[in-house]
Amino acid sequence: MSRAWYELALASASASPSVRLVASQSEHLGAAIAAALKAYPHTTVVAAGLSAGAPLGDSVGRSRSVVEQGPAPELPPATFRWPAGVVPALTSLEGLVGAAPGYVVHREEGPMVVIEAQVQADAIEDVFLGWVERLPVADNLEVRVAHDFDGPDADASTEVWLTPRIGVKQVLRFLDAHDRELTDNGHVELAIYLRQERSTLRLTEHKTLLWTSLDPETERRVGETLASLGVRQVSSLTKISSVAHFHTRSASSKDRAALTRYLGKQRMRVVDRLDRQGRSRSRPTP
Numbered sequence: 001m002s003r004a005w006y007e008l009a010l011a012s013a014s015a016s017p018s019v020r021l022v023a024s025q026s027e028h029l030g031a032a033i034a035a036a037l038k039a040y041p042h043t044t045v046v047a048a049g050l051s052a053g054a055p056l057g058d059s060v061g062r063s064r065s066v067v068e069q070g071p072a073p074e075l076p077p078a079t080f081r082w083p084a085g086v087v088p089a090l091t092s093l094e095g096l097v098g099a100a101p102g103y104v105v106h107r108e109e110g111p112m113v114v115i116e117a118q119v120q121a122d123a124i125e126d127v128f129l130g131w132v133e134r135l136p137v138a139d140n141l142e143v144r145v146a147h148d149f150d151g152p153d154a155d156a157s158t159e160v161w162l163t164p165r166i167g168v169k170q171v172l173r174f175l176d177a178h179d180r181e182l183t184d185n186g187h188v189e190l191a192i193y194l195r196q197e198r199s200t201l202r203l204t205e206h207k208t209l210l211w212t213s214l215d216p217e218t219e220r221r222v223g224e225t226l227a228s229l230g231v232r233q234v235s236s237l238t239k240i241s242s243v244a245h246f247h248t249r250s251a252s253s254k255d256r257a258a259l260t261r262y263l264g265k266q267r268m269r270v271v272d273r274l275d276r277q278g279r280s281r282s283r284p285t286p
Contacts, residue, residue, distance in 0.1 A: 005051035006032040009075060009090060010043040019046065021069040023055040026251075028150075029087070034251035039066040046078035048246050049090040082240055083124040083207040085186030085248055092243035102234030103209075103226050105219065113219045115211040117231050118239065125183060128203055129172060130229045132192060135201065138168045141175075142191040143263060146205060147276060148247070149187035149256040157273035157281055161263045174266075181254055181262075186247030188259075206241040 005025045012018050022040065024032035033045050055067045075090075080099035082088065088096055103117035119127045132138070141163045147156040163174075171192055175183060182188050183203065190203040199213035211222050223233065254262060273281040 003027055004032075005054055007049040007051050007069070007090060008033065008036050008045050009047040009078075010036060010040050011046045011078065013042045013044065018071070019075060020071060021073070023051055023067045023069055025054075025065045028249065029246055030248040030253070031251040033087070033248065036066050044081060045087060046081075047075065047090045047093055048087045081121040083119070083121045084184035084250065085188075085205070086207050086240050087246045087248055088240060089244035089246065092245060095243040096238055096240065099238040099240075100234070101231060102237060103231050104234060104237050105223075111214055111216055113211070113213040113216055113222075115219065115222050115226075116237065117209040117226060118207070118237055119209075119231060123230075124207060125179060127229050127231060128183065128209060129175060131201060131209065131225055132168065132172055132175065134225045134228070135168055135192065135194065137194055137196070138171045138192050139165060139195045140193045141166055141171050142193065143182065143268065144189040144191070144205075144274075145256060145260060145263075146187045146189070146247070147274075149249075149259075157275065158278070159260065159270050160272040160274065161260075161268040162271045163266070163268050180250045180252070181259060185249045185253060187249055187256075205247060206239065206245075208237075208239060208241075 003025050005023050006029055008022050008024055010020050010022060020040070022036050024036040026032035026035055029048060033048070036045065037043060055069060076093045076097050078088070078093055078096070080096065101119045101123070103115055106114040106116060108114050117127070143161040145159045145161065147153065147158045175190070182190060186205055186207070189205045192201045194200070197213060197215040197218065199211070199215060199218055202210040202212070204210055211218070275281055
C-alpha cells in the first residue's frame, strides 16, 4: 500500500488549547494520526486534510514521518471530540460549531420509531455497550464493511456480514473483544437485530447510535435507557455526516482483506453486497 502525507490539526489538552498543524505520512489516515499523537503526546486530532505533496521538500519527507508546520491557521473552536473512526476535514469545522452530545427523536410518517444519539469519543464505547447490555434480546449481529475501506475502488461493494442466531451476552463479548476492528472503525457499520419487535440498534459509520423500530412502545424504553446512560434529549444534532470528513481505522487494525477473512472464521456469512447507492448487488430488483 502506498504512503501519503496528511495535514492534521492537533489541539493540546490544556484548559485553553492551542492548535498546531503537522504533516504526517503513512499508509492510511489512522496510522498517520497514531504517528502524530506519538510525536505530540497530550494532544488530540481535531481535523485532517490530504496534503498535495511532501512538506518542506522531498529530502525532509524521506527522513521524517511527522513534520510540524507551525501554528494552525484560524480555525473555529472544536470542543466536541468525535469518536474514533471519523475526523472532520480542515475545511469543515465551521459547520460543526455547536456540536454536542445528545439524542433526537426523528418524527417519521407511519409507525416507524427513529431515535439517533451521538456522544463524545470518551463515552462512545460505554454508551454503545451499555445500550446493548440493556436490550431485552438480540437475535443477530450484522457487520457492514464499506466499499471505500482501503481506498476508492469503482468495483468494490459494501459487504453485509451476519452472525448466526446470537444472544445479548454473546454480542457484548464479541464487540468488547473486537473494539479496535469494529467499534473504532469508520469503514464498518454494526447493527443488532431484535426480530420479534422489528427493531434494530445500529452504530453507524459516522459513529452515531441509531434506533429504528416498528414497535411504538420502544420509544419510551429507549428514552429511559439513554437517560440511564447519561445522554439527554436535544432538539437537534450537529452531525459530522453533514460536512466534509474522513473515515479512519486504527493504526494496527486489519485491512479489508484480513478483516473479511477473520469474519468468515467467526462463522459469519455474507448475506448481501451493496453498490455505492446502497442498492443490493446480490438480490434482483423488484
